[in-house]
Amino acid sequence: MSAAALSKQASVSRADFFAPSIAKRLAYVGVLAYLVYAAATLGLSFERVQQGIGYGVRFLVGFFPPNFTQTDIIPGLLESLQIALLSSLIGTALAIPIAVLSARNLMPPWVSWIARLIIIFCRSFHPVIVAIIAVKAVGFGALAGIIALTFASVGFVGKLLAEAIEEISLKQIEAIRATGASFMNVIAFGVVPQVMNRFIGFVAYETDSNLRNSTMVGVVGAGGIGGTLFSAFQRFDYDFVAGIIICIIGLVMIGEVLQIYVKRVFR
Amino acid sequence: MTATAELKRWIRFTPAQRLARFAVFLVMAALMGWALKTIEIIPEFLYDAPEQVVDMGRRMWPIDWAHFWPVVWPALVETMHIAAIATILGLMMGIPVGFLAAKNATPFLWVNLVAKFILVATRSISTLIWALFFVAMFGPGPLAGALAIAFHSIGFIGKMFSEGVEEANRGSIEALQAAGATRMQQILMGYWPMVLPTFWSVALFRWDINVRESAVLGLVGAGGIGMALNAAIDLIQWDRVSLVLFAIFIVVILIETIVTQIRKRVI
Structure with a gap:
């Protein structure tokens, strides 16, 4: 010193x-x-x-006491579940290519900027706002809910997956490129093994969050239990409202437990 | 030679692991199949959707900029107020529940379970549904909106906090206990300094989310930019809808940039 x-x-x-x-x-x-x-x-x-x-x-x-006897709870919950599952599937399928395109370490800057803009655009609007626009565009019902949550999923999975891809080790990519691999081969053998675990985590989280949001988009007419809840609220049927809310909490809790279990299986 | 090579064939997962993975994939595929098969989508709406979206896009252009200063700007300011107040209220309610949910700070199983239930329940009830209640309680306006977001964010803040507290270092707590510190002193002098980084990152992150959330509150009359959006949609003024959407987009990007910058410098 x-x-x-x-x-x-x-x-x-x-x-x-x-x-x-x-x-x-x-x-x-x-x-x-x-x-x-x-x-x-x-x-x-x-x-x-x-x-x-x-x-x-x-x-x-x-x-009190919460009312579970009305028959439209189960169909509403099932529709919410359907919206959550399908929007997660479609959203993830769309998010994967967009995330690959937006990773700065794999793509030229102009490509990654366009893909980034798409992700930012999808992320900035709350699912309910997208749901209102979707209801105006495609009418009332589950389709509008699926469109709204797909939007949100593309933004969420796209952003996290792009970040995960940008953090991978480039040595393995180089090694695979050195063998003369094509771009798709580089993705399949260089990128996918490095991000797979985190990707499954994002998708599990996204499905869980879609399940939560799918109980909400019904308030604006985009299908699911939210519509039932909203109409019960408007006709001051509070014991039925309490019944629906307890069912939603139950569904979300089951979703959270399953999400933890699925993550553990793939660790 | 071949026999030993055969014996040492490397298999990545145990049979149980592979079975669990296969089971997860099978269940997911079955669920997706069920959702696709049974979801109620009116096919005409689906075929019609691209045409409708193009039509809507055409009506949204040109954007009605003259509408910005008289209506959209005050609504945006209100949205920012709602988000800030809701973040502070959410932190004030979420942090105590987070401490009660952490097993090491509160070594009473029943208290932990009740606190965890509060966290899940507040998170499962979406902002819009909280807003319905608070609008009915306090009348339409930003107060209902701020309370709705604050109650919805208890779950997230509390969960992040209890995880931060559970990861805290045992040693310094034991040192405090040995010096005869009461439980409150242990929390204030032992846990709190250790979770301070969590506090800042959670506060910033939640503020960012709350700005997005407060954009939808207006749909149920709870103040903010959503009121302007709802009014424009109800009056079929699509050129104003696009103005509101554009304003939300810019604000969300600005907030995200600010949060990332603060994070880089402070945390």
Whole structure:
């Protein structure tokens, strides 16, 4: 260690390590001030909260006992499941080529930019917004839900898979290229084995998230249990609403457990 | 020579593993087949879809820019307020539940299970359904929207937090216990500094998601840019719909860029 470094080290006193960072504190104060301002725009008032909590209690009383006897729960749940499965399948199938095209280490920049734009576009819109547009385009029903969730799946799987491909080791790719392999062979023997495990994780997660969202798109008329829930809510049938919500939570929990199991099988 | 080569043939998975994988694929294929066969899609809608989408695209052009400052901009600002407030409220509710769900911070099995159930349940009920409740409780407006997103994000925030807490280092906690720290002190002085990076990354990540989520709340009257979208769709003003969609797209990309930059510098 040189003398200069030693003297520099000696000059660092204990207080310097914990010196307050002015910029950081200013940032905290700024964020806090913004939050107070934003909260002020919400129009909170004591009476409003009190009245709201009164209504909330009435809701909770209306929820009990939950009603499972109406016959449209099971078909609604099954349709949600169908929407989730099909949109995951189609979405993943579309996402794979787009992800390969958007990986910067495999493709020339102009190709990857176009593919990236597609992924960003699919990711920026909430599935429900896409569902509204899809309902206007193809009419009410499960098809609109499938289109909406396919959009979301392409964005999600595409982004994560592209990142996974960009992180692979290029040595193996080089070795396979050196044997004179074609592009498809490079993909099949160089890329796929390196990203397969993570890919299965993404798809399992995506299916789970599609299942959750497929219970929601029905609110705007895109099929599934959400439509049943929305109409029950509008006719103040709160015990039926509670029944549907419990069923949705059950379905999502089963989905989560299955997702963990599938990931474990492929680890 | 050939015999030993035969014996040492390398097989990647045990028979049980291969059976499990095969079973997963078989079940998935069967489910997909069932979904494709039984889903109710009106074929005319499907054949008609490309034509309808092209027609809609034509009506969306040219974009009605004049609509931006009077209607879309205030709605966008409201959306940002909703997202910020919802993130803070979600963190305030999600972090305690996350600590209760972590096995090492809360060594009571029943408390863990109840907390985990709260996490799954809040996540399974989608933002739109939360928004329906809060609009009925507090009336239409951004307050209902902020509460809806906050309650929906409890699950995500709590889950990430409990995972972060469970990965915390045992040693420093034991040191605190040996010094006679109470449970609250262990959490504040032991776990909290260790999960601080998780806190920042979860807060930023959730804020990013919440901006997207708050764009749909307007559909059920809970404020934000969704109100402008809904009004434009109901009035069949497609040139305004495209303006709103474009605005959402730009805001989402901006937020994502900001979050990535903060992440690179701070975390």
